Amino acid sequence: xxxxxxxxxxxxxxxxxxxxxxxxxxxxxxxxxxxxxxxxxxxxxxxxxxxxxxxxxxxxxxxxxxxxxxxxxxxxxxxxxxxxxxxxxxxxxxxxxxxxxxxxxxxxxxxxxxxxxxxxxxxxxxxxxxxxxxxxxxxxxxxxxxxxxxxxxxxxxxxxxxxxxxxxxxxxxxxxxxxxxxxxxxxxxxxxxxxxxxxxxxxxxxxxxxxxxxxxxxxxxxxxxxxxxxxxxxxxxxxxxxxxxxxxxxxxxxxxxxxxxxxxxxxxxxxxxxxxxxxxxxxxxxxxxxxxxxxxxxxxxxxxxxxxxxxxxxxxxxxxxxxxxxxxxxxxxxxxxxxxxxxxxxxxxxxxxxxxxxxxxxxxxxxxxxxxxxxxx
Numbered sequence: 001x002x003x004x005x006x007x008x009x010x011x012x013x014x015x016x017x018x019x020x021x022x023x024x025x026x027x028x029x030x031x032x033x034x035x036x037x038x039x040x041x042x043x044x045x046x047x048x049x050x051x052x053x054x055x056x057x058x059x060x061x062x063x064x065x066x067x068x069x070x071x072x073x074x075x076x077x078x079x080x081x082x083x084x085x086x087x088x089x090x091x092x093x094x095x096x097x098x099x100x101x102x103x104x105x106x107x108x109x110x111x112x113x114x115x116x117x118x119x120x121x122x123x124x125x126x127x128x129x130x131x132x133x134x135x136x137x138x139x140x141x142x143x144x145x146x147x148x149x150x151x152x153x154x155x156x157x158x159x160x161x162x163x164x165x166x167x168x169x170x171x172x173x174x175x176x177x178x179x180x181x182x183x184x185x186x187x188x189x190x191x192x193x194x195x196x197x198x199x200x201x202x203x204x205x206x207x208x209x210x211x212x213x214x215x216x217x218x219x220x221x222x223x224x225x226x227x228x229x230x231x232x233x234x235x236x237x238x239x240x241x242x243x244x245x246x247x248x249x250x251x252x253x254x255x256x257x258x259x260x261x262x263x264x265x266x267x268x269x270x271x272x273x274x275x276x277x278x279x280x281x282x283x284x285x286x287x288x289x290x291x292x293x294x295x296x297x298x299x300x301x302x303x304x305x306x307x308x309x310x311x312x313x314x315x316x317x318x319x320x321x322x323x324x325x326x327x328x329x330x331x332x333x334x335x336x337x338x339x340x341x342x343x344x345x346x347x348x349x350x351x352x353x354x355x356x357x358x359x360x361x362x363x364x365x366x367x368x369x370x371x372x373x374x375x376x377x
Contacts, residue, residue, distance in 0.1 A: 019073075021185040029100075030075060031101075032077065032096060032102065033075070034059070034093075034101065035056040035060075036106075037052035038080075038084055044106055044108035044220050046108055047226050049229065051105065051106040051231045053370065054220075056080075056234050057235050058104055058217065061236065062246075063076060064239075071250075075098060086204055088205050089103070089210040098208075100249065101205070102215065103202075103215065104162075104242070105216050106229060107218060107220070108219055108220050109221055112219075112222060112223075113222065114219050115192075115224070116192055116219070117329060118219055119196075120198050120199060121199050121205065121214075133373065160306035172328065173214055173302035174302075178245070180197055181249045182242055183196065185244050185245045188243065192218070220261055226254075267323040288339035289339075291375065293363060294368065294372070295336065295337055296359055297332035298357050298359055299332050300314065307322075309321065314352075317333050333357070339370070339374060346358070359371035
């Protein structure tokens with residue numbers, strides 16, 4: 001790739017700082033659970049272990065755990081052994097207007113020595129092993145009748161995938177956060193080999209208009225691990241780990257406004273018919289002050305570029321702060337202790353073009369939920 005082209009692509013990524021909206025509606029946290037493969041697509045098969053069956057079993061167990069949470073709604077791409085086209089899976093998630101997409105798979109490799117869990121987010125990579133995983137999972141399209149939807153998508157050529165990267169770039173920060181939570185459960189909590197959080201060009205992730213992760217529970221090609229993945233104990237433990245990670249991610253990134261309303265509805269009054277109705281003065285917002293030193297900020301963007309916090313880089317907004325979370329840099333506007341003031345800052349940010357900005361809370365420099373900040377937990 002020529003130098004000028006690299007500079008142009010770098011500038012494009014630089015400008016496309018990404019944001020994601022959480023906690024801005026009154027609904028439940030919607031999770032789409034995608035059991036990989038299914039029907040005529042068996043996925044990986046080693047030592048008598050079949051990926052499509054294990055993925056479905058674990059997915060249903062994860063869903064059962066999540067459905068016990070009153071503030072979580074679960075949507076499945078499949079609940080039985082049926083073939084779902086790769087391109088249909090993100091469509092299901094987008095139609096549901098979900099908050100998180102989780103695709104569950106099992107891994108395999110020809111050397112049969114690799115083992116452990118790894119969690120992926122959508123991204124470009126030059127790592128050959130990451131590309132092999134993506135190539136294996138993307139191969140589902142070879143079983144589909146209509147392949148025109150995948151034109152130009154080639155996991156062997158990362159340089160051809162820029163447009164797919166940009167489509168998911170908006171959600172990369174939150175995808176990474178979700179992946180870290182799940183990966184910690186699958187590896188650290190279960191004391192299994194930790195293969196980490198990685199990125200690779202998965203078709204099923206590039207198409208979702210929300211944070212998305214793809215989980216490789218372990219290697220069926222490694223007999224000992226395949227036996228664990230196929231066992232009742234293994235499937236139960238894996239499901240609990242995945243569900244726990246999703247719940248923790250939800251707690252930190254989703255707050256329905258119905259639980260923190262800062263306004264009081266005016267009392268209904270009866271006006272005599274003989275009198276001219278007078279305009280009822282609007283009630284002032286009730287103070288919603290953060291407790292125990294917590295503060296509110298507005299997250300306006302996140303990305304891999306580390307920008308100077310000058311107004312010129314943020315559409316004229318000043319009082320910008322930032323923090324590094326792994327490879328992701330998150331940018332915040334303002335810092336106030338009253339939630340209503342934070343909502344005013346949010347309106348200002350959106351008016352400047354940060355349409356998916358959202359309010360977050362911090363205490364002693366650590367991110368907490370808005371509910372925790374208001375209730376002083």
